[in-house]
Amino acid sequence: MSTAKGLAGVIAAESSLSRVDGEKGELIYRGYDIMDLGQKASFEEVVYLLWHGDLPTETQLNTFKAALVAHRALPSAVLQMMRSIPHEAHPMAVLRTVVSGLALADLSADDISLEGARKKALMLTGVMPTIVAAWERIRNNKEPIAPRNDLGHAANFLYMLNGEAPIDEAVTALDAYLVMLADHGFNASTFAARVTTGTLADMYSAITTGLGTLKGAAHGGANQAAMEQFMDAARRGDVDAWYKEARESGRRIMGIGHRVYKVEDPRAKILRPMAEDLAQKGGQGQWYQVAARIEELTRQDDYFVDRNLYANVDYYSAVVLYMIGIPVDQFTCLFALSRIAGWTAHVQEQLADNRLIRPKAQYVGPVSREFAPLSER
Numbered sequence: 181m182s183t184a185k186g187l188a189g190v191i192a193a194e195s196s197l198s199r200v201d202g203e204k205g206e207l208i209y210r211g212y213d214i215m216d217l218g219q220k221a222s223f224e225e226v227v228y229l230l231w232h233g234d235l236p237t238e239t240q241l242n243t244f245k246a247a248l249v250a251h252r253a254l255p256s257a258v259l260q261m262m263r264s265i266p267h268e269a270h271p272m273a274v275l276r277t278v279v280s281g282l283a284l285a286d287l288s289a290d291d292i293s294l295e296g297a298r299k300k301a302l303m304l305t306g307v308m309p310t311i312v313a314a315w316e317r318i319r320n321n322k323e324p325i326a327p328r329n330d331l332g333h334a335a336n337f338l339y340m341l342n343g344e345a346p347i348d349e350a351v352t353a354l355d356a357y358l359v360m361l362a363d364h365g366f367n368a369s370t371f372a373a374r375v376t377t378g379t380l381a382d383m384y385s386a387i388t389t390g391l392g393t394l395k396g397a398a399h400g401g402a403n404q405a406a407m408e409q410f411m412d413a414a415r416r417g418d419v420d421a422w423y424k425e426a427r428e429s430g431r432r433i434m435g436i437g438h439r440v441y442k443v444e445d446p447r448a449k450i451l452r453p454m455a456e457d458l459a460q461k462g463g464q465g466q467w468y469q470v471a472a473r474i475e476e477l478t479r480q481d482d483y484f485v486d487r488n489l490y491a492n493v494d495y496y497s498a499v500v501l502y503m504i505g506i507p508v509d510q511f512t513c514l515f516a517l518s519r520i521a522g523w524t525a526h527v528q529e530q531l532a533d534n535r536l537i538r539p540k541a542q543y544v545g546p547v548s549r550e551f552a553p554l555s556e557r
Contacts, residue, residue, distance in 0.1 A: 192371070192537065197230055197525050198363040205443035209363060210234070218450040223333050223358040223518070224248065227305060230363060230525040231298070245332070251306030252327035252336065254314060255285055259324060262311075267319040271513045272400075274315045276391040279304065283384035290382050297531055300383040301524035308520055309333065312513045313340035334358060337517070342505065349461055350504040353454055354514075357497055360447040361515055363522030365440075369393040369400065373523045377530040378537040390523045391516055400512040400519075406435035407498035407508050410470045419473045427481070435495030436478050437487070444490040451496035458503045467499050 199208040207214040210229050217226055221235070228236040228244050236244060258278060265274055282304075283289040288296060314324035325340045334355040338346035364370070373390040377383075394400035409426075416422040426433065438445055452472075459468035475491050478484040501511055 187539070190539075192366060192539075193374070193530075193535075195366070195526070195529060196233070197522065197529060198365055200365040200440050202438070202440035202442050205441055205446050207364065207446050214360060214446050215450065218356055218360045218447065221359055223355050223362070223521075226359045226362050227521040230521050231301065231528065247302055248306040248333065249327075249329050251303040252310050252329075254307060254310050254324075257285065258282065258311075259314065262315060262318055265315075265318075267321075269319075270395075271312065271315055271510050272391065272395040272516070275308070275311055275513050275516060276388055276395065278311050278315075279308070279391060280384060280388040282307070283382065286384070289384055292377075292380055292382055292531060294528060294531055297383050297524070297528050301528065304383070304387060304524065305520050309337040309517050310340060312510065312517060313337055316341055316507065316510060338504070346504075349458060353458055353500050353504055356450065356454060357500060357514070358518040358521075360450060360493065361497075361518035363519070363525065367399070368396070369519065370522055370526050374526050374530045375537045377527045378534060380534070383524070383527055386527050387520065387523055390519070394512060394516055394519065400515045402434060402492075403494040403498040403501065403515065404508055404511040406494050407502050407511065409434050410467055410474070410498065411508075413470050413474065414466060419470055420477065423474055423477045427483075433474065433478060433484075435492055435498065436475070436484060437489035438492040441490070441492065442488045445492040447493040448491045448496055451493065451500055452491070455496045455499040455503070458500060462503055464503045467502060471496060471499050 197210065199206070201207075209217060209226065210233055212221075212229070212235070217229075221229075224245050225235055225241060227248075228241065258281065261281060262274070262278060265277075286300075288299075291297075291300075310324075310327055317324050325343050327336050328339055331339055332351070332355070335346055335351045338350055338354060366374075369390040372393040373386040376386040376389040397405060413419050413422040416425075423433075425431075455468050455471070459465040475495065478489070478491075483489075498511065501514055502508065506514055
């Protein structure tokens, strides 16, 4: 019996949410190309699209936005609990714990009907930015800022983070980032959430599973690692020398290469010029210049050229997030604020036609061993 290590290439289920074509470099949400959605649609429109199958009309969008706004506030008991968490705790660990804790206050937490799942999806998508922003302030000995009802999803998050109205360029960049990370086929965290849902566990359990999986450095933590490498190269003072030393030491160039894409990640095509534009307008050009130079060096390196390894979504998203003021160790939380749209859509899709996900493992251990009594071992 042949095996597919890491389930590579194995089709585990059908989905109508997103299609990833690694050979062509295409990402499709419900039939719409990410190159269109990433530059023309708001995050709220994309969440609606993933959950309902079609882009909303103006009336539908306004109603949907109002419903999200209604779920932004954190219960006082949850805020009190967050204040008791050690300030050194990793933001993703806090987000994972608080999302799990929200189930304790929800008397209908175990309602796994489609209607129940939709209600919980709306609540979690609305409240997660508040959790992330509140923790950033709490760990810095600042009082959390209540959400504003007159701001969009991205703008409100930045307001809660900093306490002041964000600039338009930052809102546009964050909104586009949220759109582009909203779903990506059966990636590790999405698949994990679906496996949890397949057992008929509740929505909170599924999203907690997704958050725990996303926390890994090989998945959601890659954009943080990419920014840390840019900082390291900047401290070195000579990017070319840093790159030479990194390659000679066998250090991995973070954000270059993708498990699926064999051509350029389509999301990188949007993020690269966005990063350049932010650098020109915000006076932080060094970060774009460092990233652009390292990418240029990889395109001159046979190792990356021969293996078709290009900049992925993590590469320039790291620069974008840093330039709009997101702390580096919060990057994965921002990934989660986007991917909650896809996770909850996949949970609903799994519930609509559920089957327990139970793959086989090929046993390669010893066989026919004789049991010896304890006195003879």
